[in-house]
Amino acid sequence: MSVELKEIQHGTSEYEKAVQLRREVLRKPLGLEYTPEQLAAEATERHFVGECGESGSPEYLCSACLAEEEPGLARIRQVAVREDCQGKGIGRDLMEFVESEAKAAGYTKVMLCSRHYAIPFYEKLGYECVSDWFEEVGMPHRSMIKSL
Numbered sequence: 848m849s850v851e852l853k854e855i856q857h858g859t860s861e862y863e864k865a866v867q868l869r870r871e872v873l874r875k876p877l878g879l880e881y882t883p884e885q886l887a888a889e890a891t892e893r894h895f896v897g898e899c900g901e902s903g904s905p906e907y908l909c910s911a912c913l914a915e916e917e918p919g920l921a922r923i924r925q926v927a928v929r930e931d932c933q934g935k936g937i938g939r940d941l942m943e944f945v946e947s948e949a950k951a952a953g954y955t956k957v958m959l960c961s962r963h964y965a966i967p968f969y970e971k972l973g974y975e976c977v978s979d980w981f982e983e984v985g986m987p988h989r990s991m992i993k994s995l
């Protein structure tokens with residue numbers, strides 16, 4: 848499957864489509880929804896998607912956000928691959944794309960907060976756990992970091 852990775856802009860129809868993908872993958876299974884405040888706060892972040900299909904009506908298969916955590920350290924958030932496309936290397940390609948964008952923007956490290964079951968995925972990509980367990984969206988998480 849050929850997936851084209853690209854950056855999209857907050858507040859556009861493309862952004863709405865990416866939010867819908869994230870809603871299905873990251874929120875609905877937990878019985879949660881994004882608040883308008885949460886989505887408005889994403890205006891300061893960069894947004895990435897992977898698409899396939901006709902150029903006039905591409906389908907979004909994955910999505911992630913990139914934010915500044917502190918000078919030199921970027922944070923990747925909201926990593927989501929459509930359920931029927933998981934396990935095919937798309938998450939890895941998405942992470943490598945977002946990491947290369949973070950490096951090109953001058954960041955030397957990238958961090959994220961991983962759900963417990965996704966930790967082995969991020970470890971395969973070179974991330975290390977740097978915190979104890981904490982709870983977010985009702986689920987155990989750990990902070991992870993990688994040098995770029």
Ligand SMILES: CC(C)(COP(=O)(O)OP(=O)(O)OC[C@H]1O[C@@H](n2cnc3c(N)ncnc32)[C@H](O)[C@@H]1OP(=O)(O)O)[C@@H](O)C(=O)NCCC(=O)NCCS
Binds near residue numbers: 928964
């Ligand atoms: C977690 C997620 C982003 C991974 O993306 P993906 O496209 O399914 O993963 P990939 O196919 O690129 O996997 C890359 C490697 O990680 C491994 N991997 C992926 N998910 C894994 C998991 N949960 N546990 C262990 N290994 C995993 C794959 O087997 C593969 O290993 P390989 O290189 O030895 O073949 C995706 O499954 C997803 O969106 N899950 C639901 C939402 C979510 O949990 N997001 C992360 C929140 S922190």
